[in-house]
Amino acid sequence: MGIISNITEGFSPSRRAVLAGGGAGGLVLAFSLAGKGAAADTPAALNAYVAVAPDGIVTIVSKNPEIGQGIKTSLPMLIAEELDVDWVNVRTVQADNDPVAYGRQFAGGSMATPLHWDQLRQVGAAGRAMLLAAAAADWGVEAASLTTEPGVVVHAASRRRATYGALAAKAATQTAPELSSVPLKDASAYRIIGQPIPQVDTAAIVTGQPLFGIDMRLPGMLYAAYAKAPVFGAKVASADLAAAQGVKGVRRAFVVEGGTEFDGLLPGVAVVADSWWAANKGRQGLNVQWADHSTSSQSTQGYAGQARSLAEAKAGKTLRHDGDVEAALSGSAKTVEADYFYPFLSHATLEPQNCTAHFHDGKMEIWAPTQLPEPGRQIVAKTLGLAPENVIVHMTRSGGGFGRRLMNDYMAEAAWIAKEAGAPVKLVWTREDDMRHDFYRPAGFHHFRGGIDDAGNVTAWANHFVTFGEGEATARSAGMAPTEFPARFIDNYRLDVSMMPLGVPTGPLRAPGSNAIAFVVQSFIDELAHAGGVDPVEMRLRLLGDRGLVGDDARSGYDAARMAAVVRLAAEKSAWGEGLEPRRGKGIAFHYSHLGYFAEVAEVVVAEDGTVKVEKVWVAADVGRQIINPLGALNQIEGSVIDGISEMFGEITIKDGQVEQGNFDTFPLLRIDAAPVIETHFIKSDNPPTGLGEPALPPVVPAVTNAIFAATGKRVRSLPLRAEELAAG
Numbered sequence: 001m002g003i004i005s006n007i008t009e010g011f012s013p014s015r016r017a018v019l020a021g022g023g024a025g026g027l028v029l030a031f032s033l034a035g036k037g038a039a040a041d042t043p044a045a046l047n048a049y050v051a052v053a054p055d056g057i058v059t060i061v062s063k064n065p066e067i068g069q070g071i072k073t074s075l076p077m078l079i080a081e082e083l084d085v086d087w088v089n090v091r092t093v094q095a096d097n098d099p100v101a102y103g104r105q106f107a108g109g110s111m112a113t114p115l116h117w118d119q120l121r122q123v124g125a126a127g128r129a130m131l132l133a134a135a136a137a138d139w140g141v142e143a144a145s146l147t148t149e150p151g152v153v154v155h156a157a158s159r160r161r162a163t164y165g166a167l168a169a170k171a172a173t174q175t176a177p178e179l180s181s182v183p184l185k186d187a188s189a190y191r192i193i194g195q196p197i198p199q200v201d202t203a204a205i206v207t208g209q210p211l212f213g214i215d216m217r218l219p220g221m222l223y224a225a226y227a228k229a230p231v232f233g234a235k236v237a238s239a240d241l242a243a244a245q246g247v248k249g250v251r252r253a254f255v256v257e258g259g260t261e262f263d264g265l266l267p268g269v270a271v272v273a274d275s276w277w278a279a280n281k282g283r284q285g286l287n288v289q290w291a292d293h294s295t296s297s298q299s300t301q302g303y304a305g306q307a308r309s310l311a312e313a314k315a316g317k318t319l320r321h322d323g324d325v326e327a328a329l330s331g332s333a334k335t336v337e338a339d340y341f342y343p344f345l346s347h348a349t350l351e352p353q354n355c356t357a358h359f360h361d362g363k364m365e366i367w368a369p370t371q372l373p374e375p376g377r378q379i380v381a382k383t384l385g386l387a388p389e390n391v392i393v394h395m396t397r398s399g400g401g402f403g404r405r406l407m408n409d410y411m412a413e414a415a416w417i418a419k420e421a422g423a424p425v426k427l428v429w430t431r432e433d434d435m436r437h438d439f440y441r442p443a444g445f446h447h448f449r450g451g452i453d454d455a456g457n458v459t460a461w462a463n464h465f466v467t468f469g470e471g472e473a474t475a476r477s478a479g480m481a482p483t484e485f486p487a488r489f490i491d492n493y494r495l496d497v498s499m500m501p502l503g504v505p506t507g508p509l510r511a512p513g514s515n516a517i518a519f520v521v522q523s524f525i526d527e528l529a530h531a532g533g534v535d536p537v538e539m540r541l542r543l544l545g546d547r548g549l550v551g552d553d554a555r556s557g558y559d560a561a562r563m564a565a566v567v568r569l570a571a572e573k574s575a576w577g578e579g580l581e582p583r584r585g586k587g588i589a590f591h592y593s594h595l596g597y598f599a600e601v602a603e604v605v606v607a608e609d610g611t612v613k614v615e616k617v618w619v620a621a622d623v624g625r626q627i628i629n630p631l632g633a634l635n636q637i638e639g640s641v642i643d644g645i646s647e648m649f650g651e652i653t654i655k656d657g658q659v660e661q662g663n664f665d666t667f668p669l670l671r672i673d674a675a676p677v678i679e680t681h682f683i684k685s686d687n688p689p690t691g692l693g694e695p696a697l698p699p700v701v702p703a704v705t706n707a708i709f710a711a712t713g714k715r716v717r718s719l720p721l722r723a724e725e726l727a728a729g
Contacts (some may be wrong), residue, residue, distance in 0.1 A: 001049075002322070003693055006272070008512065016212045021573070028527065037058075037314070041279040042628070043057075043059055044168035044169045044171065044172040045172060046124065046126075046127040046130050046131075046168070046171055046172055047123060047126065047176060048101045048102065048147075049061045049063070049079055049120075049123050049127075049511070050079060050083060050127045050549075052131075052164050052165060052167075052171070052402075053165060053168070054165045054166070054168070054170035055165055056089055056090055056163050056164055056165040056456045056544075057089055057090075057091060057165075057543050058080070058083065058085045058090050058091070058151075058164070059090075059091045059092070059093060060076035060079050060080060060090055060091070060092050060093075061076075061092075061093055061094075061095045062076055062092050062093070062094055062095060063075065063095045063102040063103075063105050064077050064095075064105050064106065064107055064112055065105065065106065065107040065369075065370060065371055065373065065395050065398060065401075066094065066107070066201070066395075066397050066398065066406075066653065067369075067397075067398040067400065067401035067402075067405065067691075068108045068373060068398065068400055068401070068639075069107065069112070069632075069636060069693045070199050070629065070632035070635060070636065071107065071112050071634060072092055072094060072199070072200055072201060072397075072631060073092070073197060073198075073199050073200045074081050074112070074113070074628045074629045074632055075112060075116060075120055076090060076092045077192050077193060077197065077628055077629060078116065078117065078120040078121050078123075078193065078628065079120050079121070079122065079123050079124035079127070079194045080124060080192050081121065081124060081129045081185065081192040081433075082121045082122070082123075082124030082125040082127075082147070082182075082189060083125075083128050083185060083190065084124075084127060084128055084148040084151070085150055085151050085164065086150040086151055087192050087195075087197060088239050089137070089150075089151060092200045094395055094396075094397070095395065095674075096392070096393065096395060096462040097373035097374055097376075097392075097393035097394070097395060098379060099374050099508065102513035104374070104407075105374065105395070106371060106372050106373075106374075107371040107372075107398075107405075108371055108401075108403065108406055108508070109400060109594060109691070109694075110373070110594035110595070110596070110690070110691025110692060110693040110694045110695060111594075111691055112691060112693075113628065113689050113690060113691045113692070114201035114595060114688065114689070114690050114691060116242050116296065116691075117626075117688060117689050119179070121184050121185075122179040122180075122182055122566055123179070124568055125182035125183065125184055126176055126177050126179055126182050127171075127458055128148060128182075129143075129176075129177045129182055129201055130171040130172075130174040130177075131148070131153055131164055131167050131168070131171045132146045132148070132153060133171070133174040134167045134170040134171035134173075134174055135153040135155070135162050135167055135176075137170065137174075138162070138167075138170065139155060139158070139160055141155060141157075141158075143540075145157060151163060151164050151165075152164065153167060158305025170269070172322075175352055177692055178355070180406070185216065187559070187625075187626060191424060193626065193628055194626065194627060194628070194630065195629070195630070196629065196630045196631035197271070197469065197629050197631060198631065199632065202396065211396070211397040212351055212369060212397050212398070212399050213351065213354045213355065213356070213367060213368055213369035213396040213397075213398065213399075214352070214354045214369075214394065214399065215396075216354075216356040216367045216426060216427060217426075217564050218356060218358060218424040218426075219424075220276065220423055220424055221356070221424040221425065222251060222272050222273065222421060222423050222424065222425050222426075222664065223271050223273055223274070223275055223276040223278070223279045223336075223426050223427075223428065224270055224271065224273075224279055224280040224414070224417045224418075224421070224424070224426065224428075225270070225271045225273075225276070225280045225282070225283040225428070225430075225629035226256075226268050226269070226270050226271075226283075226391050226417065226427060226429075226433075227239075227268050227269045227270075227271075227283050227286060227288055227382050227428075228267070228268040228433075228437055228504070229266075229267065229268070229288075229290040229293070229352055230267055230290070230657075230658040230659070231285045231290065231293045231295060231296045231437060231503075231656070231657040231658055232266075232277070232293075232295065232437075232503060232504060232505055232657070233260055233262070233266055233267070233293060233295075233503075234267070234290045234291055234292070234293040234296075235257075235258075235267045235290070235291040235293075235462060236255050236256075236267055236268065236269060236288060236289075236290065236291070237288075237289040237290055237291045238288070238289045239253075239255060239269045239286045239287065239288045239289070240253065240285065240286055240287045241253040241255070241269075241286070243282075243285040243286065243287065244269075244271050244282035244283065244286050245282065246285070247273070247278055247281045247282040247285060248278065249273045249274040249275055249277075249278030249279075250271060250272070250273040250274075250278055250279065250281075250282040250422060251272045251273055251274065251421070252270075252271075252272045252420075252728075253269065253270065253271045253272070253282060253286070254269070254270055254420060255267075255268075255269050256268050256269065256270055256413075256416060256417075262407075262409070262439070262505040262532075262660075263407040263408065263409050263439070263505075263702060264379055264382075264383060264409060264412050265383050265409070265412040265413060265416055268413075268563055269283070269286055270416075270417045270420070271283045271286070272417060272421045272486045276426075276428055277516060279665075280430065282419065292495045293657065294503070295503025295504075295657045296656055296657035296658075297656070297657065297698055298444075298502070298503050298504070298654055298657045298719050299654050299655050299656065299657075300343075300653040300654045300655070301343075301655075302340075303443065303468075303500060303654075304401055304445075306466075306500045307445035307466040307498075307500070308450065310464075310498040310500070310610060311339070311445065311447040311464050311466055311468050314464065314496075315498060315499075316464065316466075316496040316497050316498035316499075317496065317497050318494065318495070318496050319480070319482040319495045319496065319497055320483075320487055320493065320494065320495045321493075321494045321495075322488075322490075322491060322492065322493045322494070323448075323460075323486070323491045323492035323493065324492060325460050325461070325462050325492045325493065325494040326460045327492075328451055328488070328491075328492035329449060329451045329459075329460045329462070329492075330458035330460055331450060331451075331459070332451030332452055332453060332459045332460060333451075333454045334451070334452050334531050334532065335448045335449065335450065335451050335452075336448070336449070336451075336452075336524075336527050336528055336531050337447070337448065337449050337450075337718060338447075338448045338524060338527055338715075338717055339445070339446070339447050339448075340445070340446040340448065340519070340520040340523065340524070340717045340718065341443070341444070341445050341717070341718040341719070342444055342516045342519055342520070342541060342718075343443050343448075343650075343651035343652060343653070343719060343720065344440040344441060344442065344443045344504070344506075344651065344653070344654070345440060345441035345509055345647055345650060345651065345652060345654035346434075346435050346438045346440060346441075346650070346652050346661070346667055347400070347401075347402045347403060347404035347438055347439075347441075347509060348434075348435065348650075348664070348667060348669060349398070349399060349400035349401065349402060349404055349405070350399050350400050351369065351398065351400060351484050352428065352430065352431055352434040353404070353405075353409075353410040353429045353433070353434055354368075354369065354410065354414075354426065354427060354428045354429060355367070355368040355369075355410045355411050355413070355414035355415075355426070355427050356368070356414065356424065356425070356426040356427075357411075357414040357415045357417070357419075357424070357425055357427070358416035358418060358424035358609070359415075359419040359422075360419050360427075362390060362391045362393045363386075363391070363392060364381075364384060364386060364390065364392070364415050364418070365392045366380060366382055366391065366393045366394065366411055366414070366415065367392070367394045367396055368391065368393060368394070368395070368396060368408070368410070368414075369395075369396045369397065369398035369399065369401075369405060370393070370395065370398070370405050370408055370409050370411065371401045371403070371405040371406045372405070372406050372408060372481060373393045373395050374393075375408060376393060376408035376411045377391045377393045377411050379408050379409075380408075380411055380415045381392075383412045383415060383416060384415055384416065384419060391415075393411075393676065399480055402509055402510040402643075403439075403477075403507060403509050403510060403512060404438060404439060404507070404509075406507065406508060407439050407507055408490055409437075410427060410429065414426070414427040424608075427576055431662070431663050432662040432663060435595070435652075435659065435661055435662050435663065435667060436658070436659040436661075436662055437505075438505070438507075438652075438659075439476065439505045439506055439507030439508075440504060440505065440506050440507070440509075440652050441506070441507075441508075441509035441512070441515065441516065442468055442475055442476075442477055442502075442506040442516075443468075443477035444465065444466070444467050444478070444520075445465070445466040445467075446463055446464070446465050446466075447463070447464040447466075448461075448462065448463050448520075448524045448614050449461075449462040450462070450524060450527070450528045451527055452491075452531060452532040453532075455532075456481075456529070456532030456534035456539070457532070457542060458486075458490055458528055458532075458539075458543060459492060460490070460492040460493075461486060461490045461492070461493050461494070461495075462493075462494040462495075463494070463495050463496070464496045464497075464498070465480050465495065465496065465497045465498070466497075466498045466499075467479065467480070467497060467498075467499055467500075468499060468500050468501070468502035468702065469499040469500075469501075469502070470499065470501050471571060474497075474499060475502050475506045476505075476506045476507045476508070477505055477506055477507055477508045477509070477512040477513055478502075479497075479513065480495065480497065480513065481513075482495055483551065483558070484517055485521060485558060485592065486521070486525070487560065488514065488550050488551065489543050489545065489550065489560070490543070491543065495597065496722070503657055504654060504659075508692070510639075510640070510643060510694050511593055511594065511694035511695065511698050513593075514591055514593035514594075514694070514695075514697075514698040515644065515647065515697055515698050515701070517591075518589065518591040518593075518698030519701045519702050519705065519719070520699060520702075521591075521702075522589035522590065522591065522699065522702035522703075522706070523589075523702045523705055523706060523715075523716070523717070525539060525540065526539075526587070526589075526702070526706045526709065527715065528647060529714070530709075535577070536587070536588055536706065537567060537571045537576055537577075537588055538700075540567050540590060541564055541567060541568070542562075544563055544564045544567070545560060545561040547560050547561065548560060548561045549561075554595075554687070555595070558592055559597065561715065562597045562622050562683075562685055562687075563590055563592060563597050563599070565622065565683055565685075566590065566598060566599040566620040566621060566622050567588070567590055567599040567620070568665060569587060569599070569620035569681055569683060570590075570599040570600060570601045570618050570619070570620035570681075571588065571599075571601065573601075573618045573679065573681055574586060574588075574601035574603070574618040576588065576601060580603075580710075580711075582711075583604050583605060583606045583607070583608070583711050583712060583728075584603070584604070584606075584711055585602055585603070585604055585606075585707045585708065585709070585710025585711030586602065586603045586604075586707050586710055587601065587602050587604070587702070587703045587704060587705065587706025587707030587708070587709065587710055588600070588601045588703055589699040589700075589701075589702035589703040589706060590699055591695070591698040591699045593693075593694060593695045593698055594691055594693075594694045594695045595623070595690035595691065595694075595695070596621065596622070596623045596690050596691065596692065596694075596695030597621070597622040597623075598619065598620070598621050598622075598695050598696055598698070598699050599619075599620045599699060600618065600619050600620070600641070600696075600699040600703045601617070601618040602614055602616070602617050602676075602700060602701060602703035602704045602706075603615050603616045603707060604704060604705045604707040604708055604711055604728055605619075605711065606708060606711045606712050608727065608728045609723060609727050609728075610722070610723030610724055610725065610726035610727035610728075611723050612704075612708060612721055612723070612726065613634070614645055614674075614676040614680065614704055614707075615651055615677065616676050616677045616678070617641050617676050617677070617679070617700060617703070618679050618681070619637055619641065619679065619680040619681065619696060620681050620682075620683065621637065621677060621680065621681070621682050621683070621695075621696065622682070622683040622684075622685050622687075623682070623689060623690045623691070623692055623695070624684070624685060624687040624689035624690050625685060625687060625688070625689060626682050626684070626689045627682065627684075627688055627689070632692075633680075633682075633692050634680055636692040636693055637678070637680050638678045638680070639698040640693075640694065640695075640696035640697040640700070641676070641678050641696060641697070641700045642670055642675050642676075642678075642700070643697055644666075644696075644697040644700040644701050645670055645674075645675075645676070645701075645704060646669050646670035647703060647719075648665045648705075648719055648720060648721050649668055649670070649720050649721055650668060650669075650720055651667075651719070652667065661726075701719075705721075708721075708726060712726055712728075714726055
């Protein structure tokens, strides 16, 4: 097993015929069915995903964008397993955007594994069947009498053997079997799935080879900077274009009228130059004056005031009301009230937004680090007035996505500028652009009331959630589902929601919704546990109860037994209940998101000055019966935990309708010396495998804040963490 080359030149998957297959996610599989074989010295394409070269090297296409989650490794592993090849003979390539050949291509929602677990194994099995059919035709035997060893077809009766490379050209002319008809391996026979395999791009990344959007180069390429209003969507009132064009190397500067959609082309001023340095210097001389905008009076302080008023008025829409909450609260032995807040957050991707665009021959060609290439293609087509088929999108590797690159505003900007400039153009945002023109994780306010009886059991739960939106629609990623735990687990439960208008763009951040909801819900559970004199682990197990699936099905329901199992495992592995020295504490939390069941225990030390150090996190996870790549799984969990802890120290604040933070000095990221030890344990339950990119993040935030309470007696109800509020005394 070694690090695999990240690219194979000269291979373009055949799309001569299309078969629709597999329903989940709208997967469409394209097969090369008949007609031409490959030339003797070129790979033969068995289908849109697989090509086999005469020397036995197998090239497998990875259909989805690679944003750091390891999908360019794990998805080809599924195909390679059923194709029956040695992984050392596999090369992977990134697919271009092609919805006809590949169906939906996206990175988000931790859905790559659940959507493709069956279908891509079937793709590999179908390719293997075509190789068997080719050998059977050559040898005049039944395909059923043949078997495979890695990369070789074998006829045991006659002892004949043929390599995949020798059979590939003929196999490419075979009729592809129906995907539903191909047999799949039993898990006991896996040789690739379940093995810890390094990411295929690792060698290229550490040696600085060009992989990312920001690395893109084209002959005759120019560079662009794009200035947008600090108040989102404001138009250009005036700009000193001459000053920008007077900078050496600047070719053009021009105003872009733009529109009003945050995820499209907003108004601004473009500067195009021979180098990015020159473009940015030209931009600095523009002296843009921005028109007044209706949201310029909005502020973080104003949102907080509105939220208090809405909570006090007890007005809003009831999303769920089970039992009689008010009567249960009145009859409770103890009641607890608490207000919680979490701030706006930036995605802070280490690679700022960028895109390279070239308008030629009536077509717009795009190279972009996007999580949603097809919607990006549609936005570019709409912006330029082109037919979608005249927009070509090449997916580059992304230097972080976390949900930010689900929006393709930077693609629309680059395309417009390139068409106007009449040359290939690479648009690169500054760090300040990236942080001040994000689609932020929405802030939120929660007013909780809870009741407990004499035995410490929860009798009532009420949550007035104040968020952002207008009419019936919440802002992007600002909602809360009426089934969110502990709904359905407490007889007297109420969830009300009030909304405030917002002029700030919001969107999904890694584990959207869950990354905030877990903090407030699991923290308030801890409050109720301590008020009732119940151990926090015991309180969670009581709430979950002795039951299994709660709800209609495995996707919309909540499997309490699976969650209880990870809670017990996290408590066991962390030696929960053992005594700790002063100002050291452990906290526990759990959360279900993206089909994954996670419980986590954090151990923290809080210094006398209030500085928090997370020393260790124990993670217990149930993501089904099979981990495709254990090495990649650990990478995802550890990255999620570190990401979640990092988010606890940052905030985006709004003043005069503008974001105040602009770089990592005011929006810090966790440094490597602050990263905790992370210990991960999996429960392999008898359930289909699910994704890992997001569900490990939400529990770590409340696990840490609950640990801070255990260490100091001070309850964290508002983020970000502030040392002065946790200091001794």
